[in-house]
Amino acid sequence: MKLAINQSVDCTVYAKQRWNSTGVQLEAGHTYSLEASGKWTDLTISSGPDGFTKWYMKWAEKRRRVKEANWFALIGTYGGDNPFIIGSGIQSLTAQVSVQLICFANDAEGFYWNNSGAVRLTVVRKS
Numbered sequence: 001m002k003l004a005i006n007q008s009v010d011c012t013v014y015a016k017q018r019w020n021s022t023g024v025q026l027e028a029g030h031t032y033s034l035e036a037s038g039k040w041t042d043l044t045i046s047s048g049p050d051g052f053t054k055w056y057m058k059w060a061e062k063r064r065r066v067k068e069a070n071w072f073a074l075i076g077t078y079g080g081d082n083p084f085i086i087g088s089g090i091q092s093l094t095a096q097v098s099v100q101l102i103c104f105a106n107d108a109e110g111f112y113w114n115n116s117g118a119v120r121l122t123v124v125r126k127s
Contacts, residue, residue: 040117063108
């Protein structure tokens with residue numbers, strides 16, 4: 001789905017899915033705002049879209065998909081490539097390429113089986 005200027009769409013990003021297709025087609029050179037809310041859970045640790053840090057998770061950091069982001073931070077990608085941190089939101093994202101926005105919870109590879117819940121992502125095209 002391509003958005004018109006000032007059009008918005010709500011997407012659900014599930015913690016258990018390694019890749020979440022939003023259905024939103026980002027267009028190169030256009031600007032979007034993204035806002036996320038809700039709670040999801042990694043085994044027993046509940047967090048919002050900004051994710052969490054826990055000292056006892058240090059052993060697994062090498063397996064975290066986006067190393068510079070918190071555990072369970074909401075991550076966006078350009079069609080599965082070039083991940084970027086969304087967290088609770090980005091006021092101004094200028095799309096690098098024309099491709100679908102795909103998102104995920106930042107977890108360790110192979111550990112999505114113990115996740116639950118979802119966050120709601122609102123995408124608005126600004127220009």
